[in-house]
Amino acid sequence: MTTETHPADPGGPGGTDYAAARTRLLAEPGCTGAARRAALARLADGWLGGLYAEAGAPPGTALVAVGGYGRGELSPRSDLDVLLLHEGRIDSSLPERIWYPVWDGGAALDHAVRTPAEARAVAAADLKAQLGLLDARHLAGDPALTAALRSTVLADWRAGAAKRLPELQELCAERAERHGELSFLLEPDLKEAKGGLRDWTALNAIAATWLADAPRDGLDEAAARLADIRDALHLTTGRATERLGLHDQDQVAAQLGVLDADILLRQVYEAARTISYAGDVTWRAVGRVLAARGGRGRRVSRLAFPFTGVGRSAGAVARGAVDRRPLAEGVVEQDGEAVLAQSARPAQDPVLSLRAAAAAAQAGLTVGHATVRRLAAEARPLPVPWPDEAREQLVTLLGAGEACIPVWEAYEAEGLITRLLPDWERVRCRPQRNAVHRWTVDRHLVETAVKAAAMTRRVARPDLLLVAALLHDIGKGWPGDHSEAGEVIVRDVAVRMGFDKTDTDTLALLVRHHLTLVDTATRRDPDDPATVDLITKVVGTLPHLELLHALTEADATATGPAAWSSWRATLVDRLVDRAGAQLAGADPYPADGEPTAEQERLAVEAARTGVPALSLLAHAGQDAADETPEPMGVELTLAIPDQPGLLGTVAGVLALHRLTVRAAGLRELDPIGAGPVLLLSWTVAAEYGELPEAARLRADLRRALDGSLDVARKLAERDAAAPRRRGIPTPPPVVAVAPGTASSTATVLEIRAHDAPGLLHRIGRALDTAGVRVRTAHVSTLGADAVDAFYVTDTAGLPLAPDAALRVAAAVQESLG
Template sequence: MSTDTADSIWHFRTEETQSYRSLLKVAQQSLKTMFFEQQADIATLVRLQADYVDEVLEKIWQDNIDSTLPVTLIAVGGYGRHELLPWSDIDLLILLDESVSEQPPEGLSSFLTQLWDTGLEIGHSVRTLAECRHQAELDITIATNLLETRYLCGDQALFQDLLQLTVSNKTWDTQLFFERKRQEQWQRHQKYNDTANNLEPNIKESPGGLRDIQVIQWVAQQHFGVKDLEGLRQKGFLAQSEFDALHNAQLFLWKVRFALHHLAGRKQEKLMIDYQRELSRLLGYTETENRRAVEHFMKDYYLCARAVGQMNALLLQLFEENIILANEARQISTINRRFQAHNGYLETINAGIFAYYPYALLEVFLILQQHPELKGIRAATIRQIHAHLHLIDARFREDIKNRSLFMELVRQPNGVSHEFRRMNQLGVLGAYLPEFGRIVGQMQHDLFHAYTVDEHTLFLVRNLRRFSIPDLSNEFPLCSEVFYQLPKPELLYIAGIYHDIAKGRGGDHSVLGVTDAQQFCKRHGLSDYDTAIVSFLVRHHLAMSSTAQRQDIEDPEVVKAFAELVQTTERLNYLYLLTVADIRATNNNLWNSWRDSLLKRLYHSTRQWLEHTEAQAKSTREKSYKKYQQAMQELVDAGCAQAQLSQLWQPYSLDYFLRHSVDEIVWQTSQRLAQPDSSTLVAIRPHGTTDTLELFIFSADRRGLFADMTACLEQLQINILDAKINTTRDGNALNTFVIHAPAQRMQDISNALLKQLADNSPHPGYQPQRIPRTSQLFRTEPVIKLADNPEQNHSVLELYTHDRPGLLSAVAQVLLALDIQLINAKMTTLGDQVEDVFFITTSDGKALTNEQQDYLKTKLTQQLSAKPESSATSISF
């Protein structure tokens, strides 16, 4: 071929490629217009998207591959189902006859190159028939792909041979295929904590997503030879109502995925919180009085995912009966006059049981609690439950038999959380407790709450149940010990169910929820005493975490006020367990050893207060002196000289011993004794079992010291959880931080701090170069509160604002500029929001005057309201 000819072909190919690229771009824009402006049917758009790609592929194939060659282009996977979303994967199989396998067609390489140049995201494989069969036998993923094949162009006879070889003559044993697919699904669900109700679900992979529908289709095609849901309906595996529900769910998920792809401008399957607000607008959702548009949208998503999950579980069980158990003898044993066990599954004696005995709609879950050997509810009985949910009405709820059954469910020693979850999945819990039904699928649009309200509630009940299991007592020893002291654990479960029941109604949910909880207790015959406990827990379920995280729990006045709220050790026990379970159920990153230690210390301090008389040592001075003595004894026992300790501690303030635990005092003193000549000392040790560290810094006190330390830590991307600042009478500073960081960073942190502290010149506050997406998404104006603590002669600064890198450093710079001393601080990060508390004084150790408080509030507001990227690195007042 001459050079001129080669150049001519290259230019022709380039022009063709540009033409195809333009065609796809126009098609994409056309489909986008049809979706967003014309509200076109999504099923049509999904197929049109595939059609447009078909057209381009066929033309490029014809441009490059000789039509007489025994080669075939085949669509596989989702594209093979004729389903394509804007940026979905385009999976292709290029099938070669054995006669050309040794030397693939000359145009094949240019065909693939031109596909990539066109801008198509192609995944492809090149195989012969024998290779397809062999690879499918080895890899179930390949076998699954080959179930979803669609002829595009090339040798059609070769395509028919493939169908005969891999579909008609199955590459996998049907039973094994089913078991592997079910196992794959279980493993996939575990990645998402086995719930669809995550803050940022994956539309494809999360439980209740599109993949769950595809699993049904794959098993159905492998065993029954049907390619879609309609085929299952015709086979009798889906009732018309079930088909409609599953089909509509698929259409809804397609709509969300179609809109998400266009909004992201790329393949995006995770429904990230960044996109949720805009998606709700694009999909036509509007705001109502107590709920934002995005919350309406996400509730529809979660309800859709729940419907998919229910149908997936039901159909897989039906498939199991027809595939795995088809040739096994029926094993039936009677449980009572209404129920029997059928091959390990619970089923009704006949289809009319729920109509004749409506209370059996609750009894079914009680039987499952009492018979843990049962594997679940048989599919036919699940269908009966769905069909009879309407019987759970006001009359049903008033029936004493049903109320008694529900309380018996709550009081069972086993299976409470498991059956509550099953009741929720089947719609029974929300039907029996309509107030619970209102929070099903309800999300809170923030970064703090990782799950919907109902999912969070059920996780909380699960956490409570774990405290009751002896084999799990090593997880939370104190919680298990306290749980065994509860006279009525069922009160704890009821409070758990109702603690967030009023979310989304507007107003204080802990106040509104008390009314619902009291009505439940009255309906179910609880005594006034028990009702008071449940009401207290619902009303004050946030009190213990708020006190522990935002107040100085070493201050006897704080402990006294909390003890007066709780009133009894019994209530304290209930509240402590509810608080731990609640925090752990909110999101996976919230619980850590720091929160654990705070709650334990508050629990022990409050219990001691409640169980001892006022005559015993509760004053600040007595409490400090007791710690002084205990720490002294431990150190002397370890070989330290008492005189040396007395001399070292002589400049320490009473406040130091009050605000530090005996363990902290012993450790910090040991560090100083080990390095007696060091003017600057940095010591770090693990704090608990998670990525939490305790940091002790001893240095000469100077202006701006706290600002320098916070700037250094934030520069290292370290989250500060707690800070205690003490100044000795001889001009030194004792600083204690609790920080969130892995143990392997201890040396880096120590080196950075020592370097920073060695330089006494003023340092600018930390200014991040990049602001996280979520900091901009949830940006709010700061709320600043100031009050005095006359007993302790200091002021308390409370800061509520959105979280962002450099926040603490910005606060420290303001305090530095106004010559305000920090004596203690507590940092609480709740997703996208922070609730920080600073205990401050003037430079001469007094509480701030009203005028000083107003000035501080003004300057903080100015600094924190400014955009981070434009904030000044120094502040001048």
Template structure:
């Protein structure tokens, strides 16, 4: 990789080693004084060199490889100067013995000649035999000098025998040595080390090395999220990142002894075009990594939201209609990550061909049985292959048929077929898209009872999917710049289809019993699959993606062969695919009008079934940790309530029966005398029995019974089904109770993720809160639970100055602050017959709920229920309120005043104005 360093332009402007060497030679003094002066000189040179590289990257922000090579060149010169100073001035030997020789080698990334600004300097001090006293002095002195310079040094000192033995036994050492590069010292010793490494370590171990590196890569992917489309990617270690490119080169170098990436073409592992793609992706990823280090001021490898915006600006991305600069930057990032994934797949398939014995496979499973009808395609080692290079060109419909056959027979694709598909995808034109045979084959893949997720992902990576459905092509690698979505739009969609197929097969029955049961009774499976495909297809277009997506559905569904009735249903599902989750998570389901309004929008039991399954797979495909039992319960409640209305008409027929069924279940669980339970049931309103699940109803009943005549009783326990702590407050109801509890929970370090507020018939508040710590985990230690209860008790007893303590508590939300969210207050008097519904959208932050609740208290509102929903950085808090005498808020002046006060609370300016 020395050639890469040689290509760095105007290297002397980065660091002038000769001039520095002359300056060091002119220094005088004892050892300590000399060392101090040299460190000062080298530190100034290092800082000046880094500044020069940073300036160059600012002027040419996409030249990543040049910046990475320049960093390595700068460190090379610092190391050479340090080595010469140490061996010629501090520990000069007049007549060195054969054992008093040192070769200084760069290993790992530094050995490859690539460094980000804050990368580790990985060194190996190579000696012929066991270290002499002089060698130990030199190594120790050099390390102290490098540490004084502020460099983070990873080092080892080994004899030739040690090097060979450790490389034979340790894959990490072997990989690091594979890219070793001579920096300075004894050249002959370095050459001997290289010869022994290839002769005694590499020879005859190709297969073992490849297998080990592939397993290492798979484990790294599992650790990093196993997708190249996570929206906060790790540039170095993540799937589709630099490490994947490095792995390809390591394997090529180990197996074919190539010295550069270009050598992979001669080895037959990459074509010229693929080499160009490799180099373009590598250059871009290095540019991002260098900018990331500079912005973070440290060795940061994760491209988090708060860095994405700044790096997009540094790399000269600009806003465009419908897409911000940061979204355009991340879109290009994911296109490059996709390229890395495509190259990796082809590369590994070629290795498979090279290493496999006849009739066998090297990296993959055994060859499946041979299917009979392949319509002209053929099998090569159990993989679907082309009979000739122009086979797809003869009939471009075969580009779709190839994937349909792979799905139908459970086959994988031959690397040559994948390469041909990628090359010939451009042949998919309007004529092919209109072809009934092509559309039928595509629909077969989409609705496959086998594994549509895998085959659709293959189609996407080959570029065939986006060419056949151009609207889908527009969302390939389309990022969603928020903290809620974990994947790009295309990856989210394909994962959702995979989850749908699993529910369809009954594989998720334990997690989704209702969906698994009702999917068997859905009239048109393909309506559901097409709706999942299209639900986010219009994202990034600058309008409401649900409305625009419905328009796309109206055009695309007939082409795919769907009937007018099916087309209408798909369009409705796409238009309303957020309706069920928005209603379930942001509205009070115990208010029967909520169910009536939802049922009126859905209109038919069939749509309700379709919408439930679509909603579930959409939420689950957002990312890990987003789906939970609480959301399952809410969706079950709204489904059962709406099904009842749609089946029986707009009568509250089943509500009483449902309350009675819950009461019977709770009574059975408690085992109380009938009279005692009947007395409790009379105290609690019907809405309470509807709103709470049975386990919380039982816990509340025991709590109330234990409290007796106390005016305040607080319970806190871990609620594992929700991954949170359940906090129950039983207290004499009075205005301001809710905001005081919310503030106290924040002061105790908690975050409220759900709140359900109830008032008994005799004026006691029974409030249930689900609380997590700042890391999204429950409070589970006894001491923390006690602290939580004590904080609430102090707040309700006025033993603490709540506003002052909240003002003094810092509210750090750096990542959320990367997103511009204008607060919005929506007030609806039609959503409930009894309450005014207030919905506040704002950037999530600690104590937001307290601020909003305090705003409602100041406005003389009574909160009857609160529903807290968080979508990454965005909080949507909904309150069902009345005035102090239990009436809706209808006065325009009062509504306007309420809106203003809540906007100030959401913005965080209410406290400032009060202080002023």
């Protein structure tokens, strides 16, 4: 169809009455949800029917609603999808006599004018047009014409199912790739994402082929819930949008009478999972039917409704023996799925659910829908503590890696996961309002277990690694620190699972400290003895250290690309190596080495010339010119004759050149006895594009130091030109003095703020003004937030006095606004 707009004219024929009636309908407090959508459709029906009659449409014509309007469902901002159907020739002005009053009334119209033969031809060439016609509904004119079109389109759809359904599946997959999975998105598209309203429409189209039908339990209710949320979104924004943006969620929740935006998102996710899982099950059934029709599998009857039988498709009548391959005790493979053997007795075998899940995942299969339904209905609860086999089967399931996910989703859909792990209910479908996270809490836990499955050869106890990965965030949803809450929960869960005290203590340690390694590595100086002491006191043993190391990496890589990088991995590895050396009785603190030849050369050059000397060297001996903006960055070595304000000035010049500082160290040399030279060894990376030329960077440093380049003004101009964050408040920065145990040789300032150009420049200026020396700095960016730690001393190289440390922190806080 073709969508057109026309300047609104409230005085157009019939437009004022329709618009006023529609406004009154939307304002009725008791008319909501499906009832309101149906009422909006009836109101449009009457209006369009009147326009059709006023236009003087001759016999042999009909006005037909298609798509969502054809289903009798209109959201507040939905288009009116209409087809003017005619036999033979019609007056060319007839369509305009109908369409123009609609445009003048301010309604959005998606329209077409076709003969039945043309409509059929368009449907044959355009899958989306055919899907819209499947919902064709008569509005006005000759009802026989509409009925004939519906019959023809349905007959064509059923006859061409073997060709059309693969096209529809590809269309659904392309949408999912483009818009993501509705079940996990923080700003989801309610219509186009996987599990959205388009997928529900596709399932109804599959049912219309008579080849397969979706599991119907809760399906229409899930679609209705998404449609209600979409209606509230339209009313809240006043726009025909399908994307539930962060800035709209509180208002939409209020419109629906939902307590808060998190509960609203959870409702979206639950509905989306119902639709998504129904789609997965249905497409597998379609694949079996089409394979059988094509002679690539067991032949089945024309009607295949595969969701009511036990262990096999109730409507799939085999012509010959059924092929079954044993997978485990009571579990066999049939038609590409794991199902229960004929001798299986779920009511007498409490481990059967986990055994079936583990066997399916290890074989790269999912568990048949009917089997999952039967297990949910008949399986006995596991005794407490669990039998050893149950614990082993859970570990086997998790150890299957990616193959675990579809099995887990199938069990989740029928409530088997929360039956096995009651504490799972609090994290199920729980959103994470953090741009760093890709997944909901529950899916993140499963993804972490998947990542951990690839690391089981690195640890002596892979079972503890996998279980800890599955449960490390189980405390989210409880008050307080989720790591502390998780430690309490995991102790209870571990005992129920049958772990002994030693293993329970290990799991509790891993959950309590699953963030400790990465937080310490990115915010503390690994060369400070207090840093390594902290880790060794936490883990206690080398086996605990290796488990925590693997869990840290699994957690971070499952979180998203912003949470892990080569740079962070290097920092964590370095800290683990030093902690491991100390636990093994070796010296983790090698003595400070002499300056390298390159550092010595730069220091001598700076001392002789009185101007900055610098070099850019890539990691692993690469040439800096070949370095890409990969998270490892490059080493910037800068030698400058000592003078006030160096840190802020250098940080500002780097910001102007769009260089991100990841770590900074400072030492003082006097290479020729002419006075001190500061040697800054910083790890930097380009925000995007290529690294700047060293000569240009050196020139700008000289200009900044002699005052001819106003760094602060340049950064302010760039900041003023940057796009503003609209509708999303930015939390104020936090500057704190770390406990004295963080370092015995320096005072540690922790700074958390929204990342912005020149942030390090402002911090450096404040520290320079405060008269403190920065020994090292550890800079970390998580999503849009900077989390930095500065090791500072007084001019004598000693930690600051407590009151002085608080004054410096306050000064930095003030500089950040």
